[in-house]
Amino acid sequence: xxxxxxxxxxxxxxxxxxxxxxxxxxxxxxxxxxxxxxxxxxxxxxxxxxxxxxxxxxxxxxxxxxxxxxxxxxxxxxxxxxxxxxxxxxxxxxxxxxxxxxxxxxxxxxxxxxxxxxxxxxxxxxxxxxxxxxxxxxxxxxxxxxxxxxxxxxxxxxxxxxxxxxxxxxxxxxxxxxxxxxxxxxxxxxxxxxxxxxxxxxxxxxxxxxxx
Amino acid sequence: xxxxxxxxxxxxxxxxxxxxxxxxxxxxxxxxxxxxxxxxxxxxxxxxxxxxxxxxxxxxxxxxxxxxxxxxxxxxxxxxxxxxxxxxxxxxxxxxxxxxxxxxxxxxxxxxxxxxxxxxxxxxxxxxxxxxxxxxxxxxxxxxxxxxxxxxxxxxxxxxxxxxxxxxxxxxxxxxxxxxxxxxxxxxxxxxxxxxxxxxxxxxxxxxxxxx
Numbered sequence: 001x002x003x004x005x006x007x008x009x010x011x012x013x014x015x016x017x018x019x020x021x022x023x024x025x026x027x028x029x030x031x032x033x034x035x036x037x038x039x040x041x042x043x044x045x046x047x048x049x050x051x052x053x054x055x056x057x058x059x060x061x062x063x064x065x066x067x068x069x070x071x072x073x074x075x076x077x078x079x080x081x082x083x084x085x086x087x088x089x090x091x092x093x094x095x096x097x098x099x100x101x102x103x104x105x106x107x108x109x110x111x112x113x114x115x116x117x118x119x120x121x122x123x124x125x126x127x128x129x130x131x132x133x134x135x136x137x138x139x140x141x142x143x144x145x146x147x148x149x150x151x152x153x154x155x156x157x158x159x160x161x162x163x164x165x166x167x168x169x170x171x172x173x174x175x176x177x178x179x180x181x182x183x184x185x186x187x188x189x190x191x192x193x194x195x196x197x198x199x200x201x202x203x204x205x206x207x208x209x210x211x212x
Numbered sequence: 213x214x215x216x217x218x219x220x221x222x223x224x225x226x227x228x229x230x231x232x233x234x235x236x237x238x239x240x241x242x243x244x245x246x247x248x249x250x251x252x253x254x255x256x257x258x259x260x261x262x263x264x265x266x267x268x269x270x271x272x273x274x275x276x277x278x279x280x281x282x283x284x285x286x287x288x289x290x291x292x293x294x295x296x297x298x299x300x301x302x303x304x305x306x307x308x309x310x311x312x313x314x315x316x317x318x319x320x321x322x323x324x325x326x327x328x329x330x331x332x333x334x335x336x337x338x339x340x341x342x343x344x345x346x347x348x349x350x351x352x353x354x355x356x357x358x359x360x361x362x363x364x365x366x367x368x369x370x371x372x373x374x375x376x377x378x379x380x381x382x383x384x385x386x387x388x389x390x391x392x393x394x395x396x397x398x399x400x401x402x403x404x405x406x407x408x409x410x411x412x413x414x415x416x417x418x419x420x421x422x423x424x
Binding site: 110 | 304325337338363407411415416417419424
């Protein structure tokens with residue numbers, strides 16, 4: 001990210017009315033870490049928490065960001081952000097370092113190259129779905145996070161296989177977002193199209209293991 | 213590639229003694245397209261041919277390169293090269309355009325982001341194996357091609373499932389090359405380590421499909 005203008009978010013002070021203060025799965029979108037902490041404090045039951053951030057907060061408010069990361073179950077960042085937060089170039093080392101700060105799970109988003117999931121005892125790599133039309137990547141990361149959290153919330157756990165499937169769900173949903181501006185494409189997506197892309201993604205990376 | 217110095221390859225004139233002039237699988241490494249054509253002409257039986265190239269030849273000798281591409285079954289290039297050859301930004305369009313020039317199969321190599329395989333009726337995406345130690349990427353593309361061609365030659369066909377497995381074999385072999393300089397790591401690799409990485413790569417991208 002080259003430039004950040006906070007706009008209305010500069011003075012945003014979110015209220016969390018019930019029953020939203022007791023949801024079991026919470027996603028803290030990329031915003032001032034102090035607001036992320038405030039939202040966390042307003043939750044009456046301890047939810048499973050995912051969070052996103054960006055270079056602006058990593059360099060601007062590192063101490064507050066550390067406090068957020070310490071209270072998060074899943075940290076979602078892109079590759080450059082993971083390297084900045086951890087000070088490590090190698091993505092395995094970066095994910096390890098971030099997991100050592102608190103999160104059980106680190107998701108490293110790589111745009112058109114897909115995403116990597118680091119969790120207890122494993123790594124999962126999901127490719128992005130190759131698209132004929134890719135108009136605007138804006139919102140792809142948030143859609144990925146939304147699809148992922150939606151799936152986790154529906155399953156009610158963050159076990160290894162659920163996490164992998166959630167990353168797949170996030171990838172599929174994000175593939176629609178980039179095909180048009182804003183929510184134009186995502187708003188019209190039906191269950192059939194989602195199922196089709198799920199199958200497309202499965203076929204993309206499936207192969208018969210080689211017997212040596 | 214920022215700069216190319218041909219060195220001894222500027223005046224290289226390869227001889228192909230028997231029985232190498234009748235091998236069933238031939239890989240034309242990245243070199244002057246005229247030499248690639250000469251080697252093709254010296255083959256006494258028509259082999260299955262794969263070829264690599266680079267920006268230096270794409271811009272320097274485009275017509276000769278076109279003649280090579282027209283006679284190749286598998287074209288292996290990186291993403292930037294695929295875009296230069298085809299004039300297309302979108303990788304699906306780029307692969308289509310290159311396949312329209314002759315090759316049945318196009319492999320687009322993306323370094324640490326893995327590789328994409330485009331063939332009749334399908335796309336296959338294989339992630340690179342995340343490595344703790346990555347010292348030098350030099351030779352990774354050639355090792356990938358070598359592993360791929362070795363597997364295809366052993367199987368004796370270029371059918372869809374064989375192609376996928378060959379890309380997996382290439383990925384596994386390339387993962388060793390980058391761990392040290394030159395052939396230092398690759399030279400000491402045993403069958404057990406190869407089997408281990410095959411399993412690692414399978415586990416990396418395997419997931420239980422989501423039922424909607």
